[in-house]
Amino acid sequence: MYWNKELECMDREQLLKVQAEKLKATAKRVYENVPFYKKAFDDIGVSPEDIKSAEDVRLLPFTLKQDLRDNYPFGMFASPMSEICRVHASSGTTGKPTVVGYTARDIQSWAQLMARTFTFAGGCRDSVIQVAYGYGLFTGGLGAHYGAEALGAVTVPVSGGNTKRQIMLMEDFGTTILACTPSYALNIAEVIDELGVNRKNLKLKAGVFGAEPWTEAMRTEIEQRLGVLAIDIYGLSEIIGPGVASDCMYKKGLHIAEDFFLAEIIDPNTLEPLPHGQKGELVITTIDKDGIPLIRYRTRDITSLSVEKCDCGRTLARMDKVMGRTDDMLIIRGVNVYPSQIESVLVDMAEVQPHYQIIVDRVDNFDCLEVQVEVSSALFSDEIRHLETLSNKIKAEIQSVLGIGVTVTLVEPKTIARSEGKARRVIDNRNI
Amino acid sequence: MIKQISVFVENKKGRLAKITDVLGRGGIDLIALSIADTTNFGIMRCIVSDPDKAVTLLKDGGFTASTTEVIVAEVTDKPGGLARVLELLDKAGISVEYLYSFVRTPSENALILFRVENVAAAKEALQTGGVKLLTEQDIQNI
Numbered sequence: 001m002y003w004n005k006e007l008e009c010m011d012r013e014q015l016l017k018v019q020a021e022k023l024k025a026t027a028k029r030v031y032e033n034v035p036f037y038k039k040a041f042d043d044i045g046v047s048p049e050d051i052k053s054a055e056d057v058r059l060l061p062f063t064l065k066q067d068l069r070d071n072y073p074f075g076m077f078a079s080p081m082s083e084i085c086r087v088h089a090s091s092g093t094t095g096k097p098t099v100v101g102y103t104a105r106d107i108q109s110w111a112q113l114m115a116r117t118f119t120f121a122g123g124c125r126d127s128v129i130q131v132a133y134g135y136g137l138f139t140g141g142l143g144a145h146y147g148a149e150a151l152g153a154v155t156v157p158v159s160g161g162n163t164k165r166q167i168m169l170m171e172d173f174g175t176t177i178l179a180c181t182p183s184y185a186l187n188i189a190e191v192i193d194e195l196g197v198n199r200k201n202l203k204l205k206a207g208v209f210g211a212e213p214w215t216e217a218m219r220t221e222i223e224q225r226l227g228v229l230a231i232d233i234y235g236l237s238e239i240i241g242p243g244v245a246s247d248c249m250y251k252k253g254l255h256i257a258e259d260f261f262l263a264e265i266i267d268p269n270t271l272e273p274l275p276h277g278q279k280g281e282l283v284i285t286t287i288d289k290d291g292i293p294l295i296r297y298r299t300r301d302i303t304s305l306s307v308e309k310c311d312c313g314r315t316l317a318r319m320d321k322v323m324g325r326t327d328d329m330l331i332i333r334g335v336n337v338y339p340s341q342i343e344s345v346l347v348d349m350a351e352v353q354p355h356y357q358i359i360v361d362r363v364d365n366f367d368c369l370e371v372q373v374e375v376s377s378a379l380f381s382d383e384i385r386h387l388e389t390l391s392n393k394i395k396a397e398i399q400s401v402l403g404i405g406v407t408v409t410l411v412e413p414k415t416i417a418r419s420e421g422k423a424r425r426v427i428d429n430r431n432i
Numbered sequence: 433m434i435k436q437i438s439v440f441v442e443n444k445k446g447r448l449a450k451i452t453d454v455l456g457r458g459g460i461d462l463i464a465l466s467i468a469d470t471t472n473f474g475i476m477r478c479i480v481s482d483p484d485k486a487v488t489l490l491k492d493g494g495f496t497a498s499t500t501e502v503i504v505a506e507v508t509d510k511p512g513g514l515a516r517v518l519e520l521l522d523k524a525g526i527s528v529e530y531l532y533s534f535v536r537t538p539s540e541n542a543l544i545l546f547r548v549e550n551v552a553a554a555k556e557a558l559q560t561g562g563v564k565l566l567t568e569q570d571i572q573n574i
Contacts, residue, residue, distance in 0.1 A: 375440045375473075375496045382438040382500045382547070383529055384468050384475060391472075410473050412442045414494045 001124070003116035003151075007259050008314045012307060015315065019054035019262055022287035027051045027060065030293050033078040036071055037061075037295065057262055057285050058273055062296045065098060068238065073099040079290050089137045090237040090336055097137070100237050101291040107146065109288060113243035113257050114147020120248045120255070121206040121231040123177050125152035128203075130170060132180035132188075133211065133334070134160040139241025140211050140334060144179040147243065153177070160184065163191045174203040181334045182214040182222060182230070186365035189225035204228050210235065210242055211334035212367075213322055215431075219251075232321060238297055239284050245319055250311045253318030260288045263317060264296070265305050268326040279304045281326050282319065300326045328426065330360060332367045335404050339425045342371055345397045349390075350378055357416045362430040370407045371398060374416060433501050434568055435483040436545065439476045440496040443469065451476060451495060458489040463574055464534035464545060477532070479504075479545065479571060503546045503554055504571065506564040507533075514544060517563055524557035526550060 002008050010018070027048035030037040040061040041047065050059055068076055073096075077084060085104050089097035102110065118129065129148040133140030141159055148155040156173060158166060160180065166188060169175065178185065185207055192202075204226055210233035222230045234254050235242035244261055245254035256263050264273050265280040274280045282299045286292075302324045307317045330337045339358055346354050355374040360367065373379070373394060381387055387410060395408040417424060441447050448467075455462065461481035468475045480486045483499050490497040507513045514533075521528060529547040543566065548554045558565060 377491075377496055377498065380438075380440055380496045380498055382436075382475065382477070382498060384470060387440075387473065387475070388470065410440070410442075412440060412447070412494070413496050415442065 001119055001122060002314075003112075003119040008116070008255075008316060010259075010315055012315050015258060016054045018259060019287060020052070020056075022259075023054055023057055023262060023285065024048065024051045026285070026287050026289075026293050027295070029078055029290075030295060034076060036067060036076060040295075054262060057264065057296065060285070060295050062271070062283070062298055063294045064298055065238065065300075068098045068100075069096060072096050074101060076294070077101045077292050079103050084291055086142075087137075088139045088142075088237050088241065090139075098238060103290040106240070106289055106291045108150075109260065110143060110240050110243060111146035111150035113240065113260060114143055115150040116147075116257065117208060117231075117233055117243050117246040118147055118151050118153065118177060120246050121177060121208050121229065122249065123148075123151055123153055123206070127151070127153035127176045128156065128174055129153045129177045129179060130156040130158055130166070130173070130175040132158055132160055132166055132178060132184060133242075138334065139235070139237045140181075143235070143241035143243060144208070148177075148179075163188055164195065167192055167195060167197060170204065171197065171201045176203050176205045177208060178204060178206075178226070178228070179208040181211050182209040182218055182232075183212060183333065183362065183365045183367060185209055185222050185226060185230070186218070189222065190365065192226075199227060202227075206231060208233055208246075212331045216321070234319070234322065236299060238294060239286055239299075240289065244284070248310060248312040248314060252310060253306055253320055255310065255314055255316040255318055256305075258316050260286065262287050263305060263319065265303070266298075268298075268302075276305050276307055276317075279320075279323065282322075300329065302326060330358075330426065330428065332360065332369050332402075332404055335402065337369070337402055337404070341401050342398055343425075345394065345401055346373065349394060349397065350376070354379060355413070355416050357424070358426045360426065360428045360430055367430065368407065369402075369404065370409060371395075372409045372411045372416060374413045375410050376413060379410075434479070434504055434566065434571055435499040436477055436479055436502045436547070437483050437486050437490070437497055437499050439478075439490055441467075441474045441476050443472055443474060448476065450493075451490065454489055454493040454495070455480065455486055458485065460486045460489065463571060464532070464543075466530075466532035466545075468530065477530075479534075481572065500547060501551050503548065503551060503558070504566040505544050505546065505558055506541045506566065507544050509540055509542045513542065517544065517558065517561075520557050520561035520563065521546075521548070521554060524553060526554045526557060 031048045046059050083103045084101040086102040089099045131144045135141030206229040208231050219230045231247045234245040245256040262285040264283045268281040282301045301322045303319045357372045359370040391408050464479040466477045487497045531546045533544050
């Protein structure tokens with residue numbers, strides 16, 4: 001099943017021509033409207049006129065998450081604010097979030113991309129799509145929501161949480177497609193078992209799962225326990241949100257929406273492009289966006305690309321499941337977490353850098369974040385209530401910065417292992 | 433001035449054994465001891481023969497430790513003995529952060545250790561009320 005067969009199965013040569021035209025227009029647009037890009041282009045002596053083909057994207061400068069931070073909040077926008085109709089944000093590496101803006105046309109394009117994604121999962125006008133991604137600044141909820149509506153499906157905007165109610169709605173509304181994080185899908189499966197819900201009462205056929213890394217083993221478990229086809233979707237708010245790439249029913253790699261995004265794989269050290277099939281950092285250029293087009297955005301996600309035609313008939317390039325990161329970002333319940341965010345809270349509080357460790361675990365399919373802080377002389381008090389206040393304050397501060405719940409544990413000095421004098425900051429026990 | 437030492441202790445097996453071992457090897461005599469605990473951690477508070485040396489030993493051993501000034505009062509070991517002392521503090525508007533008792537060789541009096549915010553005011557209130565306070569020398573002779 002296709003959403004737009006012509007686009008999805010386009011001859012690759014033709015596709016490259018489409019990309020070249022869109023890239024030219026994008027380069028011109030950012031050069032003329034975003035001071036950051038004008039300077040970046042000028043600095044390396046490249047002009048929008050130099051772009052003749054899709055491959056010429058290599059001539060252009062990279063964009064980093066830090067660049068969005070430096071131009072916080074709206075400095076990277078290529079449209080005047082009067083044309084921006086929505087903003088979304090994801091957490092930044094420290095303090096301020098990364099903000100993206102959408103024009104009305106961007107919102108429409110995004111809806112089309114997500115409608116296409118639901119089609120990949122077998123969705124159609126008759127589907128009932130339950131959107132259990134969080135709604136808000138996070139792109140997951142609203143991204144899936146608009147896509148489901150554009151598809152013409154019945155859209156159930158339930159957002160995340162309240163699992164029993166999710167299951168009740170699934171039964172009563174006859175939900176056919178569930179959209180949420182894979183760990184939440186497993187959590188729902190567990191509660192279905194606990195409640196003793198009869199599978200015959202559920203009409204679930206597929207799940208569109210993303211916003212966090214997951215393994216093939218987890219996919220098999222979700223498929224067996226929920227009795228669905230589990231589709232992996234990829235996206236990031238900087239690029240547009242969910243809808244950048246998605247599995248088709250054959251699950252042989254995520255088709256990139258190449259009519260909107262130009263993908264490259266680079267060596268993160270030399271920054272040189274790598275040939276198809278080789279593993280490296282995914283770099284994306286948005287070629288059909290108005291609000292905040294990004295040139296060669298370094299996603300920090302490690303994957304590889306294939307342009308072989310898929311069994312589904314689509315010619316769109318496929319990316320492998322993301323195999324890791326080139327930075328220390330963690331994804332906890334769909335939220336981006338950088339150790340530096342936690343560190344800055346602790347430094348502010350203790351005025352000296354305390355030793356700390358972040359322990360990530362998945363308990364009952366729920367990501368848990370524990371921050372262990374060594375009690376130094378500067379933090380120590382002889383009174384229990386002072387230490388408890390300290391621990392609660394650290395917890396509250398971290399939660400307000402990250403936007404997710406954490407546990408804070410005070411530990412004795414030197415309990416956190418140091419290797420070559422440097423503490424290992426993150427222990428991720430999730431095996432993903 | 434009577435110095436109490438306080439040590440941060442994680443609620444983990446073997447930690448108290450380790451602390452007392454560090455003190456024992458350093459020739460530190462434990463005179464009084466109390467432990468306050470929460471779900472995740474505790475604070476071990478004690479009166480020792482040489483508080484400054486004890487803190488140095490513990491810090492070298494990788495523990496977080498500090499000293500705190502406390503008051504040790506002699507209280508009649510009879511019903512109402514402690515109540516009378518606490519009443520004196522209450523009347524003087526002094527709140528007690530924590531206290532614990534300890535005994536020395538058989539005697540008619542119990543010893544109560546107090547931790548208060550305003551040590552000087554508490555001392556005055558107790559002494560005016562006729563309560564005997566121990567000196568650092570008294571402690572060392574226990």
